[in-house]
Amino acid sequence: MPDTPPPGALDDATAAAITAAVDAGFDQQIAFLQELVRRPSIRGQEHLAQDLMFDAMAARGYAMDRWLTDPDDIRHHPGFSPVAVSYANAWNVVGTHRPRGTGGRSLILNGHIDVVPTGPTDMWTYPPFEARIEGDWMYGRGAGDMKCGVVANLFALDALRRAGVQPAGTVHLQTVSEEESTGNGALSTLVRGYTADGVLVSEPTGLRSVRATLGVQWFQLKVRGYPVHVAIAGEGANAIEAAMGLVTALNPNGPDRGTE
Template identity: 65%
Template sequence: MTDPALASRILDAVDAGFDRQLAFLADLVRMPSLRCAEAPAQDFMATAMRTRGLAVDRWKIEVADLRHLPGFSPVAVSYDNAYNVVGTHRPRTQSGRSLILNGHIDVVPTGPADMWTHPPFEPALKDGWMYGRGAGDMKAGLVANLFALDALAAAGVAPAADVHLQSVIEEECTGNGALACLQRGYRAQAAIIPEPMGESLLTAQVGVMWFQVRVRGRPAHVAYAGTGSNAIEASWPLVQALHALEHEWNMCGHPAFEGHAHPINFVLSRIEGGDWTSSVPAWCTFDIRIGMFPGMELEGVRGEIEATIARASRGDPFLAANPPEVVYHGFQAVGYELPAGTEAQATLARCHERVAGAPLQVTSSTATTDARVLGIYGGITTMVYGPRSESIHGFDERVDIESIRRVTKTIALFVAEWCGTEMRG
């Protein structure tokens, strides 16, 4: 365990630097790091790492480097401006255990900005919360990683093992950013991802799959609508059939998700169709996100999805002769359970209790994180543990300011205990 006097200095250093940490977080939230627009925020992170003396690796992700790897998810956008950033601390003498501090820079779209109390990319502090898109998911955690290392430096020590501070893209849609870090050779004996988990440890997460269904119809002038086949209307029975499958999967259950009333969610997220208001629509596409329990294999899931759509199509004469097409894009992510009883978890639990004054609680998630990438494909004990947030992916996303402080302290203590420390040179 970390020397009590050193631990106190580290905790005091987090407090002393916390105003700077919040200012840094606000600057980062102001950067709308949406998909394909993450580069300015990544440059900001690279500069912050470089000024702290970390060895910075900023590289462009290439689909060709990843496509053959287990865990790859297909992409439908250009990676021309897709960059990861990793800052590495290397000690004078390797005497501790290595660590990855991972976080994602990408954020999801805001929806109509006029539905927000505050503009989504103008961070606001109110009643103990910071508001802004990405404040909770997960720029607060990303910044906590950085300032946890700052706290050790301010206390006069440095980690006695390699620490890789990762700022990745694509967490919200594929996980290919974290996968690219593995492909680049980054490994460690443990990893922390401070996603907004309410200061609990994530022990299980569902898998996630994205796909698009392409439905064809027969166009006709609306004066003779009965001679056509409406592709938009024909799509609805397919959606209903998929929701019936969703219900079946939820009824099967899973021990890790017993506390969730509805852990498997199929969400109709986008729909487009037709070309002219006075024509029977000849086409329709709809996109669906589905969840799946750990242990469900991707090929089997795809088979059930396609069989469900095929059965539902038989009730429509036109679709029976012109079957819908299913195209997979984005997440093709299996579920993940954190192995129990590791030394890394015990260390995190001690550090959390020192800061919070209460035992570390565990939770499971009906969404996915990059933990599956590092855990399954990297063989790394990966712990998802981060601050309390509300309304992530919704209007008025916000993160609890004091929770950020506690999480930063816990991560800083974990780094000191897990990696060991040496005096700064």
């Protein structure tokens, strides 16, 4: 029986044209990634990187939306995580491709713009926001996690355009803040009304597709001690010493968990 492609599937020639269009734009994609990595978007500085993303999407003609994550807007949602920091620069940006016709399935291409802190810079081979390229590798905080994914989303649509095709359904290109600690930025897009038939988050996962993930759990423990004079320390209780046992027991990588 001949292989019949499902309705709406790409024919080989179109698929090849799209792949060629990705290649044709790749140098430009890497240059844009470099510019994005050079805008340090650790918490509190997300706006500079988001400005670049906003301008890039607007220049391509997408319908634009930008807002600050407001904890009061998302507090009611079961996906909400407690907010322990300022969201003064926790901007989210969405650019929307609107299709010519109706009937196509919609898609969200999502990525986060925030990056984790650099840690001690003297432990870096190159300055963390230089975005230096050596061979086929770019060194920089956030280059892999996940500005390359954010830029890939943007340039994937460029490649379609270059190949002379476009998505038949609505596509929302999203860059969100506050992923590294909570996920409240992505939640904010959902609460704002952005949904789709499918969502692709272009996180680095070793080039494997991941359909579900464990997520994170945050909790606080309070350990109460019993203060006494140092001369009779044995009659008191040291909260830090008591906590050490708890830390060991709760550490998923600790020795107590290794044999399970």
